[in-house]
Amino acid sequence: MRKCDLGLIGLAVMGKNLVLNIERHRYSVAVFNRTVERVDEFLTEEARGKNIVGTHTIEELVDALETPRKIILMVKAGKPVDDFIDKLLPYLKGGDLIIDAGNSFFKDTIRRSRYLAEKSVLYIGTGVSGGEEGALKGPSIMLGGQLGAYKLVEPIFSRIAAQVDGVPCSAYIGSDGAGHYVKMIHNGIEYGDIQLISEAYSLMRNVLGMGAKELGGTFARWNQGKLNSYLIEITADIFTKIDATGNPLVEMVLDEAAQKGTGKWASQSALDLGVPASTIAEAVFARCISAIKGERVGAAKVIKGPHEKYQGNKEDLLEAIKQALYAAKICSYAQGFSLMREAAREYSWHLDLGRISMIWRGGCIIRAKFLHKINEAFQREPNLSNLLLDPYFKEVVEKAQDKWRKVVIVATELGIPVPGFTSALTYFDSYRTARLPANLIQAQRDYFGAHTYRRIDKEGIFHTEWMVKDRPEIRMD
Numbered sequence: 216m217r218k219c220d221l222g223l224i225g226l227a228v229m230g231k232n233l234v235l236n237i238e239r240h241r242y243s244v245a246v247f248n249r250t251v252e253r254v255d256e257f258l259t260e261e262a263r264g265k266n267i268v269g270t271h272t273i274e275e276l277v278d279a280l281e282t283p284r285k286i287i288l289m290v291k292a293g294k295p296v297d298d299f300i301d302k303l304l305p306y307l308k309g310g311d312l313i314i315d316a317g318n319s320f321f322k323d324t325i326r327r328s329r330y331l332a333e334k335s336v337l338y339i340g341t342g343v344s345g346g347e348e349g350a351l352k353g354p355s356i357m358l359g360g361q362l363g364a365y366k367l368v369e370p371i372f373s374r375i376a377a378q379v380d381g382v383p384c385s386a387y388i389g390s391d392g393a394g395h396y397v398k399m400i401h402n403g404i405e406y407g408d409i410q411l412i413s414e415a416y417s418l419m420r421n422v423l424g425m426g427a428k429e430l431g432g433t434f435a436r437w438n439q440g441k442l443n444s445y446l447i448e449i450t451a452d453i454f455t456k457i458d459a460t461g462n463p464l465v466e467m468v469l470d471e472a473a474q475k476g477t478g479k480w481a482s483q484s485a486l487d488l489g490v491p492a493s494t495i496a497e498a499v500f501a502r503c504i505s506a507i508k509g510e511r512v513g514a515a516k517v518i519k520g521p522h523e524k525y526q527g528n529k530e531d532l533l534e535a536i537k538q539a540l541y542a543a544k545i546c547s548y549a550q551g552f553s554l555m556r557e558a559a560r561e562y563s564w565h566l567d568l569g570r571i572s573m574i575w576r577g578g579c580i581i582r583a584k585f586l587h588k589i590n591e592a593f594q595r596e597p598n599l600s601n602l603l604l605d606p607y608f609k610e611v612v613e614k615a616q617d618k619w620r621k622v623v624i625v626a627t628e629l630g631i632p633v634p635g636f637t638s639a640l641t642y643f644d645s646y647r648t649a650r651l652p653a654n655l656i657q658a659q660r661d662y663f664g665a666h667t668y669r670r671i672d673k674e675g676i677f678h679t680e681w682m683v684k685d686r687p688e689i690r691m692d
């Protein structure tokens with residue numbers, strides 16, 4: 216029997232759809248799943264009549280493959296990946312390739328790459344974005360590992376990826392964990408985008424009193440302009456769904472946001488590397504505070520906020536919200552790209568940030584028109600340290616800032632939480648401030664902990680005995 220081009224383990228939504236996508240591009244695939252009944256179900260249902268071979272043991276799977284064997288793992292991240300690697304190893308030979316296409320933590324990918332390199336087995340950790348529809352129709356694919364390993368599968372991944380203007384949204388990102396790192400940042404940026412859109416909705420609904428129909432129409436209109444993106448498009452769709460109760464379905468959805476951890480990982484990486492990614496982290500915390508629904512409901516009964524209503528012009532505020540959304544989004548992307556730049560330094564990856572923005576133009580959740588602008592920015596200046604310094608983004612944000620500030624002021628005065636808009640504005644203001652009050656922080660650290668400080672007028676490390684000996688006593692009554 217002719218051997219298959221590829222193997223895939225993990226027949227949940229992502230794995231099944233990826234197999235169907237690969238097979239549609241005329242590659243034969245052998246499949247396996249921990250619960251083996253799923254293999255037979257798949258063969259009799261979605262995979263019926265297709266060039267897909269079901270296998271019931273790891274040995275059978277490996278045996279069904281052309282050498283060097285190329286096996287995709289599309290299983291739950293964490294221990295299942297390590298378990299399958301260990302189960303595969305006894306059957307693999309030097310030069311065979313394992314590709315982890317799940318949402319693995321990049322440091323696990325670095326560890327696994329080293330482990331498998333000792334055994335001469337090639338390893339790729341790849342981010343696959345676009346959810347189940349992307350997996351089936353064409354995802355965005357971020358591959359990390361040995362360049363030689365990438366070359367073995369490059370034609371397959373380029374074909375099954377989303378295509379934008381004839382260019383595949385698939386690329387070699389860098390060695391070991393680079394692909395999974397970039398996927399993690401994609402997800403962090405996705406958290407930021409989703410949070411900012413939800414804040415725009417909150418202001419439009421709670422301050423401007425807009426109903427679902429008007430909201431849907433507004434997001435659909437915004438999707439025709441600079442904000443054009445998958446997330447704005449699906450937001451417009453969401454407002455058109457009416458529930459059996461007669462209410463817009465979105466209003467019947469419980470306001471507790473869940474998370475699977477990639478936004479948290481991106482924020483943790485920002486903290487580890489000392490890169491300010493406050494809007495991304497704020498988006499994670501916003502989900503955390505949404506999740507304590509019971510406490511919030513209790514607090515809402517006892518803690519009072521402002522009662523005023525918005526007195527200004529509706530169209531003006533709506534335009535301001537649109538501008539604020541675009542400016543805050545730019546700041547959130549600026550944070551994500553700065554994080555990738557620093558990670559490249561820390562982990563010795565050569566990340567082509569312009570190319571990364573291009574593979575996010577199709578297939579993935581953050582696909583958007585404006586990603587093209589990010590690529591242009593890195594073409595203009597490959598060593599750009601922050602997107603806000605690019606002439607295009609600088610001008611857009613400078614022009615939007617008055618309206619953006621107005622949105623934050625209105626929200627603050629009316630007691631409407633807008634953590635994403637606010638943190639992005641604070642990031643913008645901090646980034647463009649030459650002298651921050653960190654001098655006082657340093658003085659305090661030196662006062663209580665002798666942590667020393669540097670001066671603005673001369674080189675060196677200084678320590679001062681700051682304590683005032685004859686400080687007047689202050690009565691606390």
Ligand code: NBP
Nearest residue numbers: 225226227228229249250289290291292295317318346347
């Ligand atoms: P899941 O993340 O739910 O994983 C399901 C697969 O993992 C099944 O094959 C299951 O086998 C296997 N598995 C589990 Br669960 N525990 C296992 C264990 N202890 N040992 C061995 N196998 C185990 O499926 P998914 O949503 O299709 O996602 C697959 C990967 O793709 C994940 O890493 C996910 O984070 C990533 N991803 C998902 C999306 C998405 O939109 N869903 C998007 C992008 C990336 P079983 O059938 O025997 O239970």
